[in-house]
Amino acid sequence: MPHAVVTLLQDALGAAVSIEPADLEASREDRSGWRSATAPLAVVHATSIDEVQAVMRIAHDTATPVVPRGAGTGLAGGAIASPGAIVLDLSRMNRVLEISEADELAVVEPGVLNGALNDALAERGLWFAPDPASRAISTIGGNIATNAGGLLCAKYGVTREAVLGLAVVLADGRLLRTGHRTVKGVTGYDLTALFTGSEGTLGVIVEATVRLQPIIPGATVTVAAVFPDIEAAAAASAAVTAARLRPAVLELIDAAGLARVAAFLGADELAGTPLESLAPHESFLLAQCDDAGAADEAAEIARLFAAAGGRTTLSTDAATGERLLGIRRAVHPAFAASGQVLIEDVAVPRSRLPEMFRAIEEIGRRHGIEIPTIAHAGDGNLHPNFAFSGDEVPAHVWAAADDMFRAAVALGGTLTGEHGVGILKRRWLAAELGDDSFELQHGIKALFDPTGILNPGVMFESSAAPAR
Amino acid sequence: MPHAVVTLLQDALGAAVSIEPADLEASREDRSGWRSATAPLAVVHATSIDEVQAVMRIAHDTATPVVPRGAGTGLAGGAIASPGAIVLDLSRMNRVLEISEADELAVVEPGVLNGALNDALAERGLWFAPDPASRAISTIGGNIATNAGGLLCAKYGVTREAVLGLAVVLADGRLLRTGHRTVKGVTGYDLTALFTGSEGTLGVIVEATVRLQPIIPGATVTVAAVFPDIEAAAAASAAVTAARLRPAVLELIDAAGLARVAAFLGADELAGTPLESLAPHESFLLAQCDDAGAADEAAEIARLFAAAGGRTTLSTDAATGERLLGIRRAVHPAFAASGQVLIEDVAVPRSRLPEMFRAIEEIGRRHGIEIPTIAHAGDGNLHPNFAFSGDEVPAHVWAAADDMFRAAVALGGTLTGEHGVGILKRRWLAAELGDDSFELQHGIKALFDPTGILNPGVMFESSAAPAR
Incomplete structure (x- = not known):
């Protein structure tokens, strides 16, 4: 016999309500590798505002949790089925x-x-x-x-x-x-x-x-370089800022990350790029310049990269530029191909990037794991990737992630630059915010969601959610 | 005998607390022309975070309203002494x-x-x-x-x-x-x-x-033009958007405004500018382009202005550019010199600017007042200036302002683009927000300020403020 809430949903929404096992299963995970403990009551594939309102009225009347969900590409477990929840899938509202x-x-x-x-x-x-x-x-x-x-x-x-x-x-x-x-x-x-x-x-x-x-007019100009070590790459990145240049893209890959990317792409793909003859410890930095000043800006960046010890390539043609950016784009596929990874997302003030890279290296050594890392160097946002095997994140990986989070906050940084808190990082929310901010944020949650049905367990621990 | 709250403040803060009549009087007004009904209890010239905390603790313990105030340059009465309040002057925290x-x-x-x-x-x-x-x-x-x-x-x-x-x-x-x-x-x-x-x-x-x-490198290039009427100037502004150009500045002055500016600046100042031989109904549009593409962009804008019927000047030298921008900068002094004005601040989607200008003209005619108007044409933000005489804004000016606010909202716009709600526009807050948003905003106010001591009467009507 279907759950009473499912019956209410079906009466109101008909075929938009799915209890197909495949649908329910798909809603239990996102791209974080995290998987919820249970399947949801139902997945509602809403196609209109009216349908979303109908779902929320039923959820409100029955005190049923609702998990809003888009394409399921999140990296923090922020939109995966929670126990006893309706998953409200908005991906068909795509006009x-x-x-x-x-x-x-x-x-x-x-x-x-x-x-x-x-x-x-x-x-x-x-x-x-x-x-x-x-x-x-x-x-x-x-x-x-x-x-x-x-x-x-x-x-x-x-x-x-x-x-x-x-x-x-x-x-x-x-x-x-x-x-x-x-x-x-x-x-x-x-x-x-x-x-x-x-x-x-x-x-x-x-x-x-x-x-x-x-659209920004003119062609994009790309500069890529390989540096002897992460310190030299970080120094080159800082030199770009110090010269008051503003590339649209400034991406950094550390040695552990670069080795995986090189192995993933293979020698043919890397021929003619700075990765052609990669030595240990070498790190990668890529800048793309756009708008009317692109050519001049890129030439200046190439000069700075070379002065910082970089084996540097400047590309004005779009195809080569795309190929160089392809090295950065290959990072996630390369990491995914080499096993399970927990992708972290800290940000630190740009000036603290070298210290953060040193901290990551030290944390990896202490916990006996490799932590290949990429960074949006222009804004200080790092993605350390914690490799592990098995279905569950092991305790020592969580311990390493905990050390890394604390290192980022100690450097004036934050737990999450762009992925969100979700389920994966809620354990550190209060530690970053402090008691007063946490209390106010909690108050905002209670104001907008007094019965605690909206995505419970996300951002705040469920036990800390407003009582229903 | 001083008020008990003043004694508490003096005990805690000493000479930072002023009850000098000149200080109290100065805190009763800003640049809106609005003046509060009464003087405050005291003005505290805080010089540290500690002092601000001390003021707020006393205010909290004694349920005394506090009005935070900076340089007093507001245009909406958002930082002027309210009845029985402490004015918390932060202008000396200037490091x-x-x-x-x-x-x-x-x-x-x-x-x-x-x-x-x-x-x-x-x-x-x-x-x-x-x-x-x-x-x-x-x-x-x-x-x-x-x-x-x-x-x-x-x-x-x-x-x-x-x-x-x-x-x-x-x-x-x-x-x-x-x-x-x-x-x-x-x-x-x-x-x-x-x-x-x-x-x-x-x-x-x-x-x-x-x-x-x-700092954006390179010189700024300025284009200014006078058009036969406001419709032609608005069409030229729309043509800049349609050509996918992004000038840093795009400012419009209507005929009533331009006549006042021309009279204020005088013939000598206007020699060699497009305002040299101004005809009735003529309106003004000014663009400034910056960054590496400035020269090309400005040339294209000059072409568009001329095609729309503009008497156009393009200036690549900084001094002439500054002189042309001086026409726009003279607007507020010119209006102030010609009597009292209520400066409004509506914004509409850029595509509705011509309709908004027509509405303003019609409202002026209906209420028998002139409403010279300038607009940040690049973002749809208009400042209609309601001229009046005497110390108080007369009822028919408020009625005209009311009509104008409703016209802006009907065009998909807003009550205030950049000046804030303050005291002057709180009467329209709920009408723009709607009941649900107003209720949530009120809830946020009550969460952060449960006893209602922070700037009461600003943004929300005092009667609608949380009960103390």
């Missing part, structure tokens, strides 16, 4: 509702893929700047729910800067609209920013008005 | 505590003037982008409290985008730190963004970590 060229904005449903929106915009000479590495497979709704970052943030900002307004279904099913169709607007508190990065814990984002930009 | 070139950030006290910070940064090749017209006289703390805009927002963002972290004294005197020294950071809800634009109603900003940028 671009409006593109206004005159107002340089688009209105989209939450399930639109970031890449799909940019495909639709390209022919109009426009561009949605938030650029997570997952852009081809992640949704705008998910990007907003995590305030996603990416490769371009130092120059073009995080997702928050591109969100003008939202439609959000509240915990009790009411529909709230926030923000404006204007760049400016300061009437009342900034609820748009508050929902951005709230990981489905304050409401369900069902529509977004996002800011567009003209 | 730049740190400039980190490597991390491209500064840590400042709230009373630092925007212009003073930029002076200190210029020699290092760095720049704080938020650019309100008041930058020479307004504080960073005030800029953050109002999420100030300015001339450069379409290209460089509003103040929120430049704030990385805050230190805030809460209503009960506790010190809260939010945000990071990094561009990215998504641990928990974005309290930094929530405090930005909260107009002193959620806490007292006592320190800010702000993001810096390298």
